[in-house]
Amino acid sequence: MKKTFLLLLLLVVVRIFSQVTPSQNPGLVKDPFFNNPNPNKEASKKVINKHADTFGVKADKYEGNPVFSGSVVFEHQGSVLTADEVVFYQKENFLKAIGNVVLTTADGNRITAEEMEYDGNTERGIAKRNVVLTDPKQTIKTETLYYDKIPNTAYFNTGGTIYSNDGSVMYTKSATYYLNTKMIDFIGRSNIETDKYTIVSDNIKTNQNTGVSDFFGPTTIRAKDNPRNYVYTELGTHNSKTNESFLNKNSRIHYNDKILTGDKLYYNRNTGFGKGTGNVTLDDPKENRFIKGGYGEIYEKKDSAMVTEKPYAVKILSKDSVFISADKFLTYQKPDSANALKKKSFLRAFRKVRIFKPNMQGRSDSLSWNETDGEMHLIRKPILWMGAKQVTGDEIRVYSDPEKEITDSIRVLGNAFAISKADSLNLKDEFNQIKSKNMIVYLKDNSIDVAKAVGNAQAITYADDTNQKTKEVTRIGVALSTCGEIVAQFIDRKLENVDCNIGANQDTYPMSKISKDERFFKDFNWNTKDRPQKWKDIFLDTPNYPEIVYESDNSLYERADAERKKLEEKNKPKTPIRVKK
Numbered sequence: 001m002k003k004t005f006l007l008l009l010l011l012v013v014v015r016i017f018s019q020v021t022p023s024q025n026p027g028l029v030k031d032p033f034f035n036n037p038n039p040n041k042e043a044s045k046k047v048i049n050k051h052a053d054t055f056g057v058k059a060d061k062y063e064g065n066p067v068f069s070g071s072v073v074f075e076h077q078g079s080v081l082t083a084d085e086v087v088f089y090q091k092e093n094f095l096k097a098i099g100n101v102v103l104t105t106a107d108g109n110r111i112t113a114e115e116m117e118y119d120g121n122t123e124r125g126i127a128k129r130n131v132v133l134t135d136p137k138q139t140i141k142t143e144t145l146y147y148d149k150i151p152n153t154a155y156f157n158t159g160g161t162i163y164s165n166d167g168s169v170m171y172t173k174s175a176t177y178y179l180n181t182k183m184i185d186f187i188g189r190s191n192i193e194t195d196k197y198t199i200v201s202d203n204i205k206t207n208q209n210t211g212v213s214d215f216f217g218p219t220t221i222r223a224k225d226n227p228r229n230y231v232y233t234e235l236g237t238h239n240s241k242t243n244e245s246f247l248n249k250n251s252r253i254h255y256n257d258k259i260l261t262g263d264k265l266y267y268n269r270n271t272g273f274g275k276g277t278g279n280v281t282l283d284d285p286k287e288n289r290f291i292k293g294g295y296g297e298i299y300e301k302k303d304s305a306m307v308t309e310k311p312y313a314v315k316i317l318s319k320d321s322v323f324i325s326a327d328k329f330l331t332y333q334k335p336d337s338a339n340a341l342k343k344k345s346f347l348r349a350f351r352k353v354r355i356f357k358p359n360m361q362g363r364s365d366s367l368s369w370n371e372t373d374g375e376m377h378l379i380r381k382p383i384l385w386m387g388a389k390q391v392t393g394d395e396i397r398v399y400s401d402p403e404k405e406i407t408d409s410i411r412v413l414g415n416a417f418a419i420s421k422a423d424s425l426n427l428k429d430e431f432n433q434i435k436s437k438n439m440i441v442y443l444k445d446n447s448i449d450v451a452k453a454v455g456n457a458q459a460i461t462y463a464d465d466t467n468q469k470t471k472e473v474t475r476i477g478v479a480l481s482t483c484g485e486i487v488a489q490f491i492d493r494k495l496e497n498v499d500c501n502i503g504a505n506q507d508t509y510p511m512s513k514i515s516k517d518e519r520f521f522k523d524f525n526w527n528t529k530d531r532p533q534k535w536k537d538i539f540l541d542t543p544n545y546p547e548i549v550y551e552s553d554n555s556l557y558e559r560a561d562a563e564r565k566k567l568e569e570k571n572k573p574k575t576p577i578r579v580k581k
Contacts, residue, residue: 028089033146036122046093047076047120065089076120078106093120109135109179123149137182137208138164152179168194182208198222211241229255231267243269255300259283272300282307287345287371288316291329304332317405320358325538327351344372354538359446361385361532374400385531388424392417412439419526422462429550432495433460433521448490457486461498463508477510478519512560
């Protein structure tokens with residue numbers, strides 16, 4: 001019984017195993033890269049063995065395909081492959097090379113690796129481990145390289161380094177190299193290192209023949225001798241032979257701590273010259289100032305720049321800002337004579353200068369501003385307004401404390417003429433006026449404190465008297481002053497006292513004894529239509545505001561003059577009547 005059971009069990013096991021299909025060798029497994037969707041339509045030539053030290057076939061290895069060993073040489077379509085060992089899959093026209101592999105293409109390019117697979121039908125190869133591709137323009141080093149002979153391209157995605165014959169070195173994760181055109185298409189974040197600058201970009205295409213690199217993503221070109229100087233773009237071109245960059249999208253040129261932006265930028269690294277067109281902005285963060293316009297140029301080595309085409313400048317202060325317009329702006333830096341390690345910043349504006357600041361406005365033909373020292377010159381037909389006051393002359397100089405952002409004084413050189421409303425709270429045509437050759441105005445808390453007129457000084461000022469009990473102000477009259485020097489003192493923004501020194505000649509006339517015409521200098525020029533009232537007025541040649549109409553009161557003088565005339569007529573001696581005899 002026991003023997004019968006064992007016999008039956010043995011028969012069942014044999015039957016089960018007899019139904020199992022023996023494992024089959026899957027044969028050659030190729031990388032999908034060899035599945036060329038556009039194969040060569042012409043009949044592929046067989047790979048030919050030219051030399052091998054030994055040759056053999058093992059039925060249990062490589063599916064029975066021959067193995068060539070020792071100084072192996074294969075040739076295909078003008079390309080030559082050498083290796084220590086090569087397995088030749090004859091049916092598939094496919095090679096597996098191992099050890100000291102070298103593939104030399106028909107056009108002289110050379111690929112070395114520790115392993116390589118090559119498909120004679122698609123003329124494609126994969127090189128692995130310590131791969132080096134060498135051609136007349138550069139050397140590429142990577143771990144895995146995909147080579148396609150028909151379009152003559154090489155591709156890697158395992159990270160690689162490219163050494164160019166011009167001395168530059170490129171680092172990237174993935175790239176395709178077009179050997180015919182010498183074009184390299186970098187995919188993803190890549191670096192190009194030269195002896196003078198570094199390029200970092202998300203997408204670069206570089207032509208090794210022309211030296212031109214095209215950028216299609218965020219890109220930075222940074223100087224090595226001064227890393228703060230660099231250009232940025234998201235679409236542009238750089239020529240490594242001429243060191244010229246053409247930047248076309250979201251671009252910036254950073255130089256000497258300043259920034260030039262625009263719709264399109266150009267920069268020459270050799271000369272340090274750059275220019276921008278369309279929505280140009282020249283930003284100087286150290287000076288808290290920027291200039292906008294339609295066109296701009298920078299001169300990095302001279303540390304200067306120019307902006308034109310409806311430009312305007314904005315100086316940002318802690319409490320407000322200064323807005324300036326002109327036909328052209330120049331900015332430049334000069335070494336500080338007191339400290340060679342420091343530089344002074346200058347801004348110049350030419351033709352039709354217009355200035356707006358909440359507490360001060362101005363116009364002139366041109367402007368020169370030492371921003372570091374806080375000295376501004378308004379040149380040729382300048383006019384300056386402060387509250388209800390106006391100053392004109394041949395040249396006006398404004399002195400400020402840059403740190404405190406407070407104007408200290410104003411100097412007027414040549415034909416100085418200061419005008420202020422006698423009472424800013426009314427519309428009477430009563431103006432205090434001071435004229436002289438030169439004038440200096442001292443300010444306190446951004447308001448006039450003292451004005452000193454020197455040289456042929458003249459003044460027309462209104463004299464008031466204040467009742468100490470009732471605080472009621474009574475107009476006494478008008479003072480006419482002529483002297484070598486006039487000192488005018490202001491209290492609470494109002495003219496309080498006028499001192500006439502050096503050859504003084506000063507008389508005060510009651511309102512009944514001075515006519516309207518005598519209350520104004522002949523060149524009186526109170527200007528309200530040209531004064532900017534808001535910052536956008538600087539873009540106008542003149543805002544052309546309606547002239548303020550002031551009330552003129554000459555009644556006291558006219559009545560007194562009429563009485564004087566009557567009195568004169570009354571006191572006139574009578575001519576005796578001659579009687580004819």
